[in-house]
Amino acid sequence: MAPRAVAGPEIERLIQLLAKLPGLGPRSARRAALALVKRREQLMEPLSAALARAVETVRVCSECGNVDSCDPCTICTDSKRDASVIVVVEDVSDLWALERAEAVNARYHVLGGTLSALDGIGPEELNIDGLVRRACDPLVTEVIIAVNATVEGQTTAHYLTDQLRDAGVAVSRLAHGVPVGGELDYLDEGTLSAAIRQRRPF
Amino acid sequence: MAPRAVAGPEIERLIQLLAKLPGLGPRSARRAALALVKRREQLMEPLSAALARAVETVRVCSECGNVDSCDPCTICTDSKRDASVIVVVEDVSDLWALERAEAVNARYHVLGGTLSALDGIGPEELNIDGLVRRACDPLVTEVIIAVNATVEGQTTAHYLTDQLRDAGVAVSRLAHGVPVGGELDYLDEGTLSAAIRQRRPF
Incomplete structure (x- = not known):
């Protein structure tokens, strides 16, 4: 029944x-x-x-993969943004997080995921060709790889670095370290070791 | 900014x-x-x-206060339901819970809340007049007060019992006791005392 x-x-x-x-x-x-x-x-x-x-x-920006009501999106057409820097993120939610933090005033590129052999996601499933094409633009001088600090994210970051070798851009990634407001006692060994290794002069 | x-x-x-x-x-x-x-x-x-x-x-049923796409609602017009019993609930979500459990095959009456001096909710804020009117129908023989077992719910139940005194209906309320699948160790004293007081022959 x-x-x-x-x-x-x-x-x-x-x-x-x-x-x-x-x-x-x-x-x-x-x-x-x-x-x-x-x-x-x-x-x-x-x-x-x-x-x-x-x-x-609402549609997906054909340039960067962001979602917006215009194509190219508001960020891609914003002339007040630094056109020489592209911030690569996994997902639109990461783009939103960086925008909320006002962490950077540049353009973005949304990959749409990370490489994952387990889930059968290879380079052709991600928006990587578009990134390489954009990085080859002479205006662009730096690509910041802002993927998650997970195994898949880091694998993807290494792959991207390889792909961007001939594009004539500096490739950088986010710093590892103690989160602002974080207590050392609650942090994992990997983060603490990274924070020590990458210590900065006071 | x-x-x-x-x-x-x-x-x-x-x-x-x-x-x-x-x-x-x-x-x-x-x-x-x-x-x-x-x-x-x-x-x-x-x-x-x-x-x-x-x-x-979607609209509110003018008869019982349920929400449905017709008025009177499907339950009020369902001829397979026992028209002699009205189950009084606080909210439509309680009606849904009883329907999911298939606990009763009767009609409902949604009060729209409980009496609460603190929140300034008096009898005129609730759908009580409609209940008394329906209970006076000679077809109706029993009103089951299925309000929550909270202080406000019980206060409301007592008030309703008073109001229904002259309607010529039997007024009943839900049994208190051990929830099916419940462990005695985790139950409060009130529930355990009620379950002992209202014990049933095996």
């Missing part, structure tokens, strides 16, 4: 789709759907409009 | 609204928005359509 449908088909469909969002399971999707239904004017209608608008406008 | 806009205005708006859903904060709303943008065909477009459809169709 199929489980009894608890709410109408429209609400069930909404719950089913909300449950696919990261961070929401079946139970929290039900809570979210109920919150939407209850706050119709303040939440459901605006969210519906915002989603429809996003479906209509 | 205002924080730098990280994504386009359409995505920022989406993030801002997703963050208002229960269970999602600013960070998980960003993750959710990114998942939507990345899974355009499989997720963003269907969710947009489902939300638009829900905005169009």
Whole structure:
């Protein structure tokens, strides 16, 4: 016997789709759907409009792989940014993190993942050709590889360094060390060793 | 200086609204928005359509307070349900929980909250008049008060019992006891005492 449908088909469909969002399971999707239904004017209608608008406008930048409502994206066309530096990230969420931190005022290049033999992700699955093409532009002088400090990230970084050898750009990577506000007692050996090795004059 | 806009205005708006859903904060709303943008065909477009459809169709049942795409709702018009019993719940989520459990095949009445002097919620804020009116229907013989076992829930239950005195219906409430699958060691004294007091012959 199929489980009894608890709410109408429209609400069930909404719950089913909300449950696919990261961070929401079946139970929290039900809570979210109920919150939407209850706050119709303040939440459901605006969210519906915002989603429809996003479906209509949001696209992937053909230059850097960022998502935006224009192509090339706002960052790629921003003349106030340093066009000589490209920051390579794995994912759009990493780009957003660097932008929130206002860590760098340059352009980005989104790889779309990392090399992973286990998951069958080779160089052709990533946006690497585009990066090499952009790095060959005489305007570009430095590529900062800002991938995650994971094994896959570091493997990808080494591969990229190889690929960029003939592009005539300086290739750099993020510093390893103690996170700002971090306590030594809670840090792993690898981070502590790196922080000592790469110590800076006071 | 205002924080730098990280994504386009359409995505920022989406993030801002997703963050208002229960269970999602600013960070998980960003993750959710990114998942939507990345899974355009499989997720963003269907969710947009489902939300638009829900905005169009979902309404509150004027009879019982349930949410559904028709009024009176599917449960109120379901002729296979026992029309002589009304199960009173605080919220639609409680109705859904009872329906998922297939605990009862009756009709419901959603109060919309509990009496709470602290939050300034009196009887006129709740859907109590509607309950008394429905309970006076000669077809109805029993009202099961299925509110939460909290102080506010129990206060509300006592108030409802008073209000239903002249309606000519039997008023019952949920049993207290050991949850199915529960371990005695982890239960509070109140529950254990109730379970002993209300013990049943084997």
